[in-house]
Amino acid sequence: MNLSKSRPFHIASLLIVIIILAGLGSSLLKFKNSIQDIQKNVGTTPHEIRYQLHQSISQVALIEQEMWLRKRYSLPYNSRSMINRTEQLKYRIVNIRGTWGALDTNLDKSHLWKEIDEFEKQTLALETLLRSPFDDELEYTRQLSYQVLKLKIVNAEMFSQGSKFLRHHTENYVTKLSNVATAINVLIVVFILFLGVLSYFLLLIFKQRNKLNRLSKEDPLTQLYNRRQFNVHLRQAVERYNRTRTPVTLIVFDVDFFKMFNDSMGHVAGDKALQVISKRLASFNKEISGLDSYRVGGEEFACIYSGLEYEDGQTLAETIRTAIEDLSIPHKLSTISDNITVSVGVAHSSQFDVATMDSLYSAADQALYQAKEHGRNQSCQFKTD
Numbered sequence: 001m002n003l004s005k006s007r008p009f010h011i012a013s014l015l016i017v018i019i020i021l022a023g024l025g026s027s028l029l030k031f032k033n034s035i036q037d038i039q040k041n042v043g044t045t046p047h048e049i050r051y052q053l054h055q056s057i058s059q060v061a062l063i064e065q066e067m068w069l070r071k072r073y074s075l076p077y078n079s080r081s082m083i084n085r086t087e088q089l090k091y092r093i094v095n096i097r098g099t100w101g102a103l104d105t106n107l108d109k110s111h112l113w114k115e116i117d118e119f120e121k122q123t124l125a126l127e128t129l130l131r132s133p134f135d136d137e138l139e140y141t142r143q144l145s146y147q148v149l150k151l152k153i154v155n156a157e158m159f160s161q162g163s164k165f166l167r168h169h170t171e172n173y174v175t176k177l178s179n180v181a182t183a184i185n186v187l188i189v190v191f192i193l194f195l196g197v198l199s200y201f202l203l204l205i206f207k208q209r210n211k212l213n214r215l216s217k218e219d220p221l222t223q224l225y226n227r228r229q230f231n232v233h234l235r236q237a238v239e240r241y242n243r244t245r246t247p248v249t250l251i252v253f254d255v256d257f258f259k260m261f262n263d264s265m266g267h268v269a270g271d272k273a274l275q276v277i278s279k280r281l282a283s284f285n286k287e288i289s290g291l292d293s294y295r296v297g298g299e300e301f302a303c304i305y306s307g308l309e310y311e312d313g314q315t316l317a318e319t320i321r322t323a324i325e326d327l328s329i330p331h332k333l334s335t336i337s338d339n340i341t342v343s344v345g346v347a348h349s350s351q352f353d354v355a356t357m358d359s360l361y362s363a364a365d366q367a368l369y370q371a372k373e374h375g376r377n378q379s380c381q382f383k384t385d
């Protein structure tokens with residue numbers, strides 16, 4: 001994977017994620033507002049309007065009833081009580097206007113305003129009549145009954161128009177509500193899909209990252225740690241030694257006469273032999289806690305072990321050397337054995353006042369050279385002068 005090429009892809013993915021999240025956020029906000037809107041315009045406000053309309057009906061019914069009682073018991077009509085009732089009706093009209101005004105609807109309300117105006121006109125006419133002096137009681141009673149009747153008729157009309165309007169309005173909102181519900185369903189599906197796609201891409205990115213991370217540390221032929229990781233670990237071990245005096249043993253070894261092995265057996269067999277040796281080293285890593293093995297060159301390997309004393313370094317080197325010989329990989333052209341052997345060099349941090357990566361590595365390499373010089377298939381410890 002080309003990292004420089006994948007950067008625009010990552011930026012684009014990030015932008016898409018941000019846009020989708022922003023879209024989801026604003027949709028949820030709209031959804032919350034819609035719910036509040038529906039609550040107000042389908043619940044609270046229509047309920048209040050219905051209450052006001054019913055109140056006006058009962059108020060007019062009370063006026064009519066009082067008229068009838070006054071007629072029956074020959075009481076005066078233009079009493080304070082009757083005038084009070086019309087005043088309450090006027091107050092009711094103000095409330096009716098207010099509640100209708102608060103209803104947020106896209107339906108035309110103009111005919112409702114006309115009904116309310118007419119109702120108010122008839123209420124005022126009744127009030128004027130009640131406040132007016134009269135001479136002819138019979139005629140006055142007739143006019144009053146007629147006015148109450150008119151008031152009752154416009155009241156009934158206002159009530160029926162209002163109820164009809166509220167029914168349409170509610171149906172309208174229920175449609176809107178079902179649209180909102182559909183939108184929410186779509187939103188949920190989109191969100192789930194988005195989460196699915198996001199998880200898939202995240203998984204892909206993590207897998208790629210892990211793979212890249214592993215490849216940057218691993219030797220492709222043997223799956224041992226590579227030279228780069230060897231450098232990192234050796235630097236850390238040496239720094240720790242200089243800080244805390246935790247001893248570091250460095251073992252480097254090289255297959256004997258490997259050129260001849262390749263020449264006689266072929267490169268593929270050479271590769272296979274390197275893999276078999278590496279597998280044995282990998283099992284050492286598991287068996288000996290704190291030991292790490294590396295392929296540091298073509299047929300050159302290294303082991304780092306922190307915590308081992310100087311005297312035990314060569315014992316470990318010998319263990320590794322004999323284990324490789326015991327693999328019994330036939331080497332026909334070797335002049336020292338029938339099988340593949342290795343020569344090993346060992347260096348120990350205690351051999352330096354201030355150890356460095358280079359000094360330790362160069363010491364182990366010198367010891368390896370000594371092992372080769374002395375006939376191969378053996379291990380040598382670095383000797384200080």
Ligand SMILES: Nc1nc2c(ncn2[C@@H]2O[C@H](COP(=O)(O)OP(=O)(O)OP(=O)(O)O)[C@@H](O)[C@H]2O)c(=O)[nH]1
Binds near residue numbers: 254256257259266
């Ligand atoms: N098959 C195979 N051969 C490799 C690989 N890397 C290096 N080699 C071979 O390892 C051989 C190393 O040869 P030399 O450095 O001459 O050492 P040698 O033949 O092992 O002899 P001494 O080290 O002196 O015992 C070369 O022929 C390289 O081609 C690899 O990955 N696979």
